[in-house]
Amino acid sequence: MKIALIGYGKMGKMIEQIAKDRGHEIVSIIDINNQQDFDSPAFASADVAIEFTAPQAAYGNYLKAWEHGVKVVSGSTGWMKEHGDEVKARCTEGGQTLFWASNFSVGVAIFQAVNRYLAKIMNGFPQYDVCMQETHHIHKLDAPSGTAITLAEEIVDNIDRKKDWKRGVTVWTNDGHEDEGDPTTADDLIINSVRDGEVPGIHTVMYDSEADMITIEHDAHSRKGFALGAVLAAEYTQKHNGLLTTSDLFKF
Ligand SMILES: NC(=O)C1=CN([C@@H]2O[C@H](COP(=O)(O)OP(=O)(O)OC[C@H]3O[C@@H](n4cnc5c(N)ncnc54)[C@H](OP(=O)(O)O)[C@@H]3O)[C@@H](O)[C@H]2O)C=CC1
Numbered sequence: 001m002k003i004a005l006i007g008y009g010k011m012g013k014m015i016e017q018i019a020k021d022r023g024h025e026i027v028s029i030i031d032i033n034n035q036q037d038f039d040s041p042a043f044a045s046a047d048v049a050i051e052f053t054a055p056q057a058a059y060g061n062y063l064k065a066w067e068h069g070v071k072v073v074s075g076s077t078g079w080m081k082e083h084g085d086e087v088k089a090r091c092t093e094g095g096q097t098l099f100w101a102s103n104f105s106v107g108v109a110i111f112q113a114v115n116r117y118l119a120k121i122m123n124g125f126p127q128y129d130v131c132m133q134e135t136h137h138i139h140k141l142d143a144p145s146g147t148a149i150t151l152a153e154e155i156v157d158n159i160d161r162k163k164d165w166k167r168g169v170t171v172w173t174n175d176g177h178e179d180e181g182d183p184t185t186a187d188d189l190i191i192n193s194v195r196d197g198e199v200p201g202i203h204t205v206m207y208d209s210e211a212d213m214i215t216i217e218h219d220a221h222s223r224k225g226f227a228l229g230a231v232l233a234a235e236y237t238q239k240h241n242g243l244l245t246t247s248d249l250f251k252f
């Protein structure tokens with residue numbers, strides 16, 4: 001396939017390597033300093049663009065890629081609240097293609113399935129309260145992480161006593177700085193965030209009672225799993241259109 005990269009940071013560089021190893025051609029690389037390349041014949045020749053940039057940049061990048069008739073795979077997080085409805089409409093009614101996932105690793109797809117199953121069970125055991133923690137590197141711009149929000153939405157959908165998720169405390173371990181988070185009630189599922197060194201991503205769901213605690217955790221050893229998932233998603237868009245996500249790709 002001919003692949004364009006939008007965003008050439010930690011993920012963009014790793015995706016480039018994996019895409020080449022799988023026999024794909026990188027025809028264009030767009031970063032913050034060469035936005036004019038969206039208008040190049042090389043970009044328009046791509047079968048798909050893989051976009052990993054930043055919360056404020058992602059939505060504009062989708063529009064530019066679609067303008068040039070290029071499908072998009074994106075893992076950028078933190079844009080959904082502001083632009084989620086419009087993006088959904090453009091894909092479901094407007095004919096565009098976006099494969100988006102808050103986390104592209106097969107491990108997290110499996111973890112999500114376990115999370116949903118456990119939440120269904122725990123709905124019947126009100127003596128357990130549930131909370132979450134996500135830990136990432138200090139460069140991350142958004143909190144909570146996109147993955148934590150996806151997991152929290154699945155818990156809220158399955159546990160009647162939880163009505164919504166809220167931001168708990170965000171702690172920066174390197175400088176000891178702390179943000180307070182949102183005001184919360186017992187109806188809220190709290191997601192605490194930790195920003196520590198170069199951690200690729202840890203997501204933990206905890207069910208705590210007076211007697212004991214049940215914990216499930218996904219711990220990414222590196223960004224390789226995310227990057228491979230994004231390339232597999234790009235391959236998937238060759239034969240599929242519309243709004244796609246990892247549950248379309250990883251079927252189990
Ligand atoms: N879904 C998933 O599986 C995963 C999602 N992510 C998400 O992906 C995003 C990127 O992560 P990561 O690669 O680690 O971040 P990096 O900061 O390492 O890379 C982002 C790159 O995008 C560039 N950029 C910023 N704005 C634009 C723009 N308007 N157009 C083109 N390029 C731009 C940045 O340039 P500059 O540095 O000059 O600003 C930087 O080079 C984040 O939102 C993160 O949460 C990350 C890992 C996995």
Ligand SMILES: O=C(O)C1=N[C@H](C(=O)O)C[C@H](O)C1
Nearest residue numbers: 077102103140145146147201
């Ligand atoms: O910014 C990151 O690094 C990551 N972002 C995604 C998220 O917000 O969930 C996925 C992964 O956890 C790494």
